[in-house]
Amino acid sequence: xxxxCDSAVRRxxxxxxxxxxxxxxxxxxxxxxDFYALHCTTRQRHGLxxxxxxxLENIQQHVLEQDRGFIVTARHGQxxxxxxxxxHFGMQAIYKFGxxxxxxxxxxxxxxxMWSGLQRCAELGMQSLHLGRTSRGNEGLRxxxxxxxxxxxxxxxxxxxxxxxxFVTDVDRAETWVNNIFRCLPTPFLxxxxxMLYPHLS
Numbered sequence: 001x002x003x004x005c006d007s008a009v010r011r012x013x014x015x016x017x018x019x020x021x022x023x024x025x026x027x028x029x030x031x032x033x034d035f036y037a038l039h040c041t042t043r044q045r046h047g048l049x050x051x052x053x054x055x056l057e058n059i060q061q062h063v064l065e066q067d068r069g070f071i072v073t074a075r076h077g078q079x080x081x082x083x084x085x086x087x088h089f090g091m092q093a094i095y096k097f098g099x100x101x102x103x104x105x106x107x108x109x110x111x112x113x114m115w116s117g118l119q120r121c122a123e124l125g126m127q128s129l130h131l132g133r134t135s136r137g138n139e140g141l142r143x144x145x146x147x148x149x150x151x152x153x154x155x156x157x158x159x160x161x162x163x164x165x166x167f168v169t170d171v172d173r174a175e176t177w178v179n180n181i182f183r184c185l186p187t188p189f190l191x192x193x194x195x196m197l198y199p200h201l202s
Contacts, residue, residue, distance in 0.1 A: 001118055004149030012111030016074065019107045021081070023116045024073045027064040031071040032056055035083040038099035040187050045102060047179025049194035063087060069096075072117045074109040082109030086117050091127040114148060 002010065024031070036053055043050040063069050069087040073080050081104035085097040095117065100110050121129050131145045133155065146152060159170045182190060 001122065001149070002115075005115075006147040009111055009115075009147040012108035013115045016108045016112035019076070021074045021076055021107060021109055021112055023112060024075065025116075025120060026071050026073065027060070027067070027069070029057070029060055031073055031083070032060040032064075034073055034080040035071055035085060035097070035099060038080060038083050038101060039097065040191065041101065042099040043194075044183060044187060044190055047181070047183040049182060049190045049197060051198055052195045053191075055198065059085070070120065072113045072120070074113050074116075076104060076107060076109070081107065082113045084113045084117055086121065086129075088121065088124065088126055091125065092130070093121045093124075093126040093128070094130040095132055110144070114144075118148065 002013075005013075036050070036056055039056075040050045059069075064071065064085075068089055069085065071083060071085050073083040075081065080101075082100035083098070084095060087094050087096050095114070098110065098113070100113075118129060131148070131150050134141050134145060136142075142152070157170070159168050160166070161168045182193070
């Protein structure tokens with residue numbers, strides 16, 4: 001699996017290891033709290049409100065604690081600098097959420113977290129790992145996933161307007177003016193926005 005990764009990804013993994021980053025695997029509530037703190041700062045960088053913490057609590061209690069997934073956390077000393085949530089069922093696994101501290105990006109913690117998650121899935125006997133959907137406009141995330149040897153498949157969507165009685169074109173809303181507003185909001189306001197907005201989103 002390591003040889004299937006791009007050379008830049010392999011260098012990033014080695015750099016993270018040389019920097020002394022330590023990896024932990026957990027299904028516990030404390031690991032989810034560490035992930036949520038990183039998740040909030042990551043969503044702010046992307047101009048998005050985080051999901052309510054109760055949503056992630058439910059994942060921890062009803063998915064991870066039922067041996068259907070795990071959290072990978074990379075620490076620099078005692079400080080969590082990157083984390084990811086993986087689900088698995090039967091022989092299939094999926095990378096669901098990832099987050100990191102921007103101040104530690106030079107240590108390449110995301111490379112180490114993803115690589116460690118891949119290794120754990122292999123140890124558990126998983127036959128495949130799905131890396132999730134990515135907007136075509138998010139070139140950085142696409143490149144990151146492809147760097148681990150992923151095979152990209154295009155998913156085509158059709159949007160039907162019942163008022164007009166026909167299919168209509170839509171645009172990729174990966175980045176809009178709204179994202180700039182959310183980037184400026186303090187973390188407590190972003191968390192409040194997440195609690196208010198997500199129950200009403202499909």
